[in-house]
Amino acid sequence: MTSPTQSCVVAIMGTRPEIIKMAPVVLALRKQGMPTHVLHTGQHEEMAWPLYEFFGIKPAEIIRLKREVPTLPALASELMSAIGTQLSSLQPAAALVHGDTSSAAMGALAAAFLQIPVGHVEAGLRSGRMDEPFPEEINRSLIGRVSHWHFAPTAQASSNLQRENVPGSVSIVGNTVVDAVLLAAQHVRAQRLAGQPIANPDYQWFLDSGLRKLVLVTAHRRENWGAPMEQIASAVAALLQQCPDAAVIWPLHLNPLVQQAVRAVHAACTPDIQQRWRLSAPLDYPPMVEIMDAANLLLTDSGGIQEEGLSLHKPLLVMRDVTERPEVITCGGGLLVGTDPHRIVSAAASVLADGRLPGLAPTHGQANPFGDGTSGAQIAAVLRKHLHGAHAATPHPLPV
Template sequence: MTLSSSILLCMGTRPEIIKMAPVYHALKAANLRPLVLHTGQHREMANPMYEFFGMQPALSLELERRRESLSHLSSLMVDKIGKILEDSAPSAVLVHGDTSSALMAALAAFYQQIPVGHVEAGLRSHCAYDPFPEEKNRELIGRLASWHFAPTAQARANLLREGIAAETIHTVGNTIVDAVHLAGQMDGAKEAAIPELQRDLARLPALLPGRRLMLVTSHRRENLDGPLANIAGAVRDLLLESPDLLVVWPVHANPRVKETVHAVLDELPAEAAERLFLTQPMGYAALMWLLHRAWLVLTDSGGIQEEAAAVHTPILVLRETTERPELIEAGAGRLVGTDRQTIVTAVRELATRPETAAAMRNAINPFGDGHAGQRIAQVLSTNLAPQFPWLSASPVSA
């Protein structure tokens, strides 16, 4: 097989890998020959995700960063990805979401007149600097892409308002729902095979009966330092006032995140400290295990909002704006920001008003039915058939 008869999937962050895994497997099932380019981020977090989902990268980006600026990172990526595309000349490039690597991959492909498909297109917070730089990244990818794979009707409407041609927008659902289903089929999802349950969470199963489990994640750029300290402070307050509360917080690898979280939570009294689990970043099987057992999720992660909705776990969103208003409108989540007292008050309300928490659990998932990957494969199969002459004339089932 030559690379020019392939579809190149660019990904690197943990959420990208999770959400692109169903697309990879759907393309493979449709004989569309997907190849993965790892764009270089957080290899210690990325490699286990690739292994779990059975899609080892065929290509990998090596970035020699000399400073932390976004402009330096972007220039490195567009140059390196451009060289890879020159050498491989794939028939199409797929990018996901809103990372700077996704934007640079789309730009590099555009420069070489390779068509780009944007998975999870059309999300908008309508605030240029929140999230930063993601809001502008996804807007700019929208000007470069040939195919826009929108997860919801709202995302489609956002694209139409920006003048994107209707025939290029395909409302397919969110691939995160596919990923949750796919994870349940993996051998690694078996409880006895989850290493975190033997290591970081070894004490947790015995503590669960009769207690409420709260999963916390926070690492967004706009929440670093002060806002993150507020979130950690709210968790501290809740642990001190609620003896039946258990908290698991997988702490992001970013040193600024680690320092802030541990500075607030390392000196808890012994009884509260016994109910707090500050862990390494979780593998996907462990995350799913936690989400299925959680009473509540506090997060600023877009992916975890969607995953929690897929398993009907209530979510409090630790952000001031959201590009996923469908979650809030469906009643599955609430936007609470990063004020310490506001977070504490919102959690108290759910604890004292079980009917409110029940309504959130029973909300209809707004993110789709778990067949987004197949729909993306169908669109690409139809559009790329002249370049893939071996494709069957029969359509891919959705």
């Protein structure tokens, strides 16, 4: 166990998107000479460790979750207790959380209860509905009430926080996912250009297929479990039927409900459709970015891929009814299509035909609303100023 120190920053993370989006912050803090500990919460395991290795941010503290009861309250309770124990031992100057996961919410609460100032990376995202995305919208709002620094990715996110009159300071810094995806894209492009491509059987499958168009699909949201997931899978089958020169790569989420729904539709397809529709295991980050970079279209219900796809100038169809990232829609980079198969197929076929989202101009040349890839450095600069200034930050008192 690392000895307690008031000068360190603890970055709390444990899910795939948290690690990707917090890595640029950790790297920037360390570059500026600020001791930064990574606390791995264990919320994701198999997907986590290759990411830590890729970004070079090996955790100093690791939580081993038991997860004996598969409910959100049980997970929240276990996370808060374990994170609180680690923070009590470390006694850091600040704790950083990212986004909207259970790890982030319980990490923020545990730090606040211990009167450790909290910094919220990717603060201020709001869909306006507590049931979608669930429980993420609840978690975001909760973290906002206990944070000392709010690192908002966009002006819209900052406005959301100002409207809610949150405590602490709000800084518009862009989204750290831009830093991460550009770093990964540069890496995979350089490797391929040097004749030493990264190991990526899924992308190689597409290259060997001889097909001209590539569609990447990701779907895992809780509100899309069950019938909506079956509708999404049916839309993919119909799209392949309509577009014989297209291939689909779908890295399947490990959740059994997602697996069952998608595999059932895939199994019912004709051999020709099955041969052009590759169901794969969840991918490490560099292979995933390589496929995104090569794709003609992204079909997703993910939040992070909306930002990553926009950063790579890829047309996005968002298979949700609302998004807490409205900038994707307002800048013309994506369309909300829900889970209705007819809407998905119509829009997707249009993109594959002419490279444009129906009714919208291409986004090439437009400024990325999520930033320029310097978000990690901006966050590190804010923290360095406050933590190394004349007076250390103090947390906002919570009502007892």
